[in-house]
Amino acid sequence: MDRRERELIEKLSDKGSLSIEDYEQLIVLRDDEAKDLLALLATQKRKAIFGNAIYTRGLIEISSICKNNCMYCGIRRDNINAERYRLSKEEILTCADEGYELGFRTFVLQGGEDAFFSDDVLCDIVASLKKDHPDCAVTLSMGERSRESYKALYESGADRYLLRHETADRAHYEMLHPKDMSFDNRMRCLTDLKDIGYQVGCGFMVGSPFQTAKTLAQDLFFIKQFKPDMCGIGPFIPHHSTPFKDEAKGSLELTLFLLSVIRLMQPDILLPATTALGSIDPKGREKGILAGANVVMPNLSPVSVRKKYELYDNKICTGEESAQCRECLDKRMEAIGCRLVVDRGDAPRTKGQN
Numbered sequence: 399m400d401r402r403e404r405e406l407i408e409k410l411s412d413k414g415s416l417s418i419e420d421y422e423q424l425i426v427l428r429d430d431e432a433k434d435l436l437a438l439l440a441t442q443k444r445k446a447i448f449g450n451a452i453y454t455r456g457l458i459e460i461s462s463i464c465k466n467n468c469m470y471c472g473i474r475r476d477n478i479n480a481e482r483y484r485l486s487k488e489e490i491l492t493c494a495d496e497g498y499e500l501g502f503r504t505f506v507l508q509g510g511e512d513a514f515f516s517d518d519v520l521c522d523i524v525a526s527l528k529k530d531h532p533d534c535a536v537t538l539s540m541g542e543r544s545r546e547s548y549k550a551l552y553e554s555g556a557d558r559y560l561l562r563h564e565t566a567d568r569a570h571y572e573m574l575h576p577k578d579m580s581f582d583n584r585m586r587c588l589t590d591l592k593d594i595g596y597q598v599g600c601g602f603m604v605g606s607p608f609q610t611a612k613t614l615a616q617d618l619f620f621i622k623q624f625k626p627d628m629c630g631i632g633p634f635i636p637h638h639s640t641p642f643k644d645e646a647k648g649s650l651e652l653t654l655f656l657l658s659v660i661r662l663m664q665p666d667i668l669l670p671a672t673t674a675l676g677s678i679d680p681k682g683r684e685k686g687i688l689a690g691a692n693v694v695m696p697n698l699s700p701v702s703v704r705k706k707y708e709l710y711d712n713k714i715c716t717g718e719e720s721a722q723c724r725e726c727l728d729k730r731m732e733a734i735g736c737r738l739v740v741d742r743g744d745a746p747r748t749k750g751q752n
């Protein structure tokens with residue numbers, strides 16, 4: 399590692415932020431030694447706040463129907479080969495019941511932008527879930543909606559919302575999305591969600607087509623300004639029926655590096671070791687935790703639909719039952735000296751507010 403890189407890492411660790419130019423240089427100059435030092439500092443910060451606790455969220459993939467056409471995504475509307483499904487309210491509540499028995503206290507309802515889930519339908523599902531399990535947090539990840547819709551869902555009991563910003567660079571955003579989607583609306587959604595009172599997660603794919611050290615520096619700068627409660631980053635993995643089918647997948651090494659950087663920028667952030675990370679490397683999630691992540695999100699969807707929620711090729715955990723995933727992650731975390739905790743795992747700064 400050269401002197402400049404060491405200086406940048408020390409500055410980041412002390413101050414928690416860098417200029418856009420410095421973030422870019424930090425990324426460009428990185429080598430294995432820099433990655434190891436960042437991981438060490440990041441895990442020290444994680445342990446200082448969370449000890450060896452790793453939070454777990456049960457992911458329920460409620461619909462593979464989507465009106466959008468994101469270039470990277472396997473469930474984009476133009477993918478005529480995609481198998482579509484939608485879970486009923488009863489199926490969703492059953493998944494949550496099973497998850498509750500397994501110890502989950504946060505449920506994440508994620509899906510494509512499926513018009514069936516109108517405000518009335520989704521508010522009813524959220525309210526029923528909260529009524530059945532008042533001690534649980536409900537996270538939604540259902541894409542872009544109006545401010546009124548986000549407000550209604552919040553009032554019906556949703557606590558958190560995940561909406562990756564995907565990239566903080568406007569021109570890059572436009573290369574990843576068709577013309578009917580806009581960077582401004584994405585940013586509007588994130589601002590509205592925060593304003594309304596949700597714990598909010600943003601995030602991006604590492605190695606998405608056309609991404610550069612400069613756009614990544616903009617992502618980091620955006621995250622520092624926006625101060626999300628959560629940040630989902632995982633490698634881009636091509637899907638065989640999308641316009642990006644021949645693009646290279648994102649790197650494990652860069653994803654781990656960025657997880658460490660984000661932990662140092664915001665030590666109390668909730669940072670998942672994502673399924674995509676586990677999909678590009680058999681030990682990806684463990685490596686993510688050892689780089690500074692502190693959340694895992696096992697799948698609680700019915701096994702019968704799991705293969706159909708195919709965002710990218712070779713996604714893991716599509717054949718396992720919820721209990722198997724829970725047990726598997728328990729063991730994986732134990733093997734690296736961590737422990738899965740079952741409480742709601744609110745962002746430290748918002749604890750007790752929701």
Ligand code: SAM
Nearest residue numbers: 470471509510539540541562633634635709710
């Ligand atoms: N519709 C919701 C939304 O847009 O936020 C939730 C579902 S969307 C499929 C969830 C996330 O999957 C996206 O934010 C994107 O970053 C990620 N994703 C989609 N396609 C991917 C791919 N090919 N590789 C890795 N991640 C992908």
Ligand code: FES
Nearest residue numbers: 715718723726727
């Ligand atoms: Fe699903 Fe390991 S987490 S099988």
